Amino acid sequence: MKKIIISTFAISALLFTTSCEDDFDTDVSEVVVTKGEADFTRYVSLGNSLTSGYRDGALYRDGQNESYPSMIAAQMKLVGGGDFKQPMMPDNYGGLLLNVGGSTNVQIASTKLYIDSFINGSPDLKNANGGVATTVTNTVLTGPFNNLGVPGAKVSHLLAPGYGNVSGVIPKTANPYFVRFASSPTTSIIADFKAQNPTFFSLWIGNNDALLYALAGADGSAETLTPPAQFAQYYNLLINEIASTNAKGVIANIPSVTSIPSLTTIPTNPLTAAVLGNGNVAIGEATIDNLNTNIYGPLNQILTALGAGDRIKPLSKTASNPLLIKDESLTPLNTQITAAALASGNTQLIALAAYLGATYGQARQAKPGDLVPLTTKAAIGTLETVPAGVPASLGARGVAYPFADKYVLIPSEITEINTAIDAYNVTIKAAAAAKGYAFVDANKKMNELGSQSGISWDGVKYTAKFVSGGAFSLDGVHLTGRGYAIIANEFIKSINATYKSTLPQVNPNNYSGVTFP
Incomplete structure (x- = not known):
């Protein structure tokens, strides 16, 4: 011993x-x-x-x-x-x-x-x-x-x-x-x-x-x-x-x-107009303006009319913004979003109507309670293939295009x-x-x-x-x-x-x- x-x-x-x-x-x-x-x-x-x-x-x-x-x-x-x-x-x-x-x-x-x-x-x-x-x-x-x-x-x-x-x-x-x-x-x-x-x-x-x-x-x-x-x-x-x-x-x-x-480690709201440190992803003021004008703003109006206005809200230039994700637990609003886009009178929304419904029918912004794997950070902003006639920028994953199931835990x-x-x-x-x-x-x-x-x-x-x-x-x-x-x-x-x-x-x-x- x-x-x-x-x-x-x-x-x-x-x-x-x-x-x-x-x-x-x-x-x-x-x-x-x-x-x-x-x-x-x-x-x-x-x-x-x-x-x-x-x-x-x-x-x-x-x-x-x-x-x-x-x-x-x-x-x-x-x-x-x-x-x-x-x-x-x-x-x-x-x-x-x-x-x-x-x-x-x-x-x-x-x-x-x-x-x-x-x-x-x-x-x-x-x-x-x-x-x-x-x-x-x-x-x-x-x-x-x-x-x-x-x-x-x-x-x-x-x-x-x-x-x-x-x-x-x-x-x-x-x-x-x-x-x-x-x-x-x-x-x-x-x-x-x-x-x-x-x-x-x-x-x-x-x-x-x-x-x-x-x-x-x-x-x-x-x-x-x-x-x-x-x-x-x-x-x-x-x-x-x-x-x-x-x-x-x-x-x-x-x-x-x-x-x-x-x-x-990765926050649910890493998107910013400018880099603020702590791993945030700067998407720029111009991108925020473009998204609010052409996607986030119109979608918020449509979703609000459908009683789901809390799913997607316009982005801020001064605060950190949440990732955009697909939540399969949500009630699909594909047909309703498509119909609202067609009835809007907005020529751009009408042109994108089918894409909007298919892409954002179960989309929402991430929120506290979701978990984002470390590996997801590298995918933020990478491009998803979009249909012909749809701006490529709308395929930016987690920014304009909802992250698929594999990127976030709800x-x-x-x-x-x-x-x-x-x-x-x-x-x-x-x-x-x-x-x-x-x-x-x-x-x-x-x-x-x-x-x-x-x-x-x-x-x-x-x-x-x-x-x-x-x-x-x-x-x-x-x-x-x-x-x-x-x-x-x-x-x-x-x-x-x-x-x-x-x-x-x-x-x-x-x-x-x-x-x-």
Whole structure:
């Protein structure tokens, strides 16, 4: 046994008491570090990108070295834990290439993001190495690997044979990240887990069952939301497979999508006459005058007459203006708008009558309660194809042309997603209780990060604010090294409380955050 100075968090866990969850306590006691009732000899982690150490939009070496399971494993090693092997990327660019035969490689994942500069208060993000990936996906690494976190994986994927078969990458029946280190083309993640005969495990899976759908603006044609009943079926199958190893372990639940900066950073009203900083998009006074005269003004009059005047109002030259979006929950007014345009006597509206009805029948301006993904910002003002005879400027997405479903989450979609996540979390907590596993309320911790007060560690404050908050990386979804350390401590606290161990926590301030130019 080894003596080490640890924080009073660990003491609290040992004594089964609770203390402030978001403030660092100065080290004041010397405690013997023990494994308690657990055996950390062979620790294997299961999960998705959050487990792998993915950050800044890519998987790369420095991020992997600061994965939360590797941090936990280092603490376990103090009490007999073994080595923790990860399927390392070859460089710090990230990104993936797929060999499709002969000498032909196809890039299927981009390189990591970095801040090139700040423009009007917002970071100008670019991809490392000019966006060119150097890792050939189907160069299989030699395992076994203790970190089985696979970016993009859903719960069902951990059970799927052939999920690491390179021939399934293009048809999307396999995962290029698992292709890199699967023990065989026919194996599954859970099979590679069981083959290691683990003595302890961690499981954080299920985020992608809701998050991918959320990031796609709840566009079901792009991504799907796993039905709660199906989630429960797959999750319980997975837990039963894990339980067959007799390993002890810890599992975590799923954060709400409203707690991550990828969905809370871009305002619903970024359109301005001139740049005002904070990432606003300047569309110019001339554009505002043109839109008010030819679209916003006439549409407001028509919609007001139809009892829906709050959907679209004229733009302001002095205040920030909302994005224009399509809201599929609204009653379609296509025919009514077309008829009103034809009856207006306005030759321009008459010429555009059919286009107006088809385009603005379910259009409205965005408002508080909507969520705009980070990726949507780059699409603001890009041109949609418009019919012949319609001015091209009317195809400016989010400005004159309503953003499609994939660009914005509306309240009903947010409710749909969070209702599903709540159901997922009921399943996860019940599974932990039924098997006696330690349980981490990751949802609660992420909500703390999302609060105004955030989380403090030894005088350093962490929040979910994009770039400046310190906890989230440049993709707004995945954590920084410091953010992963915060999560690692939640796992460690739960392990200590459940198995009477006294693993010391890690110091988040010792890990990397966002790199500024």
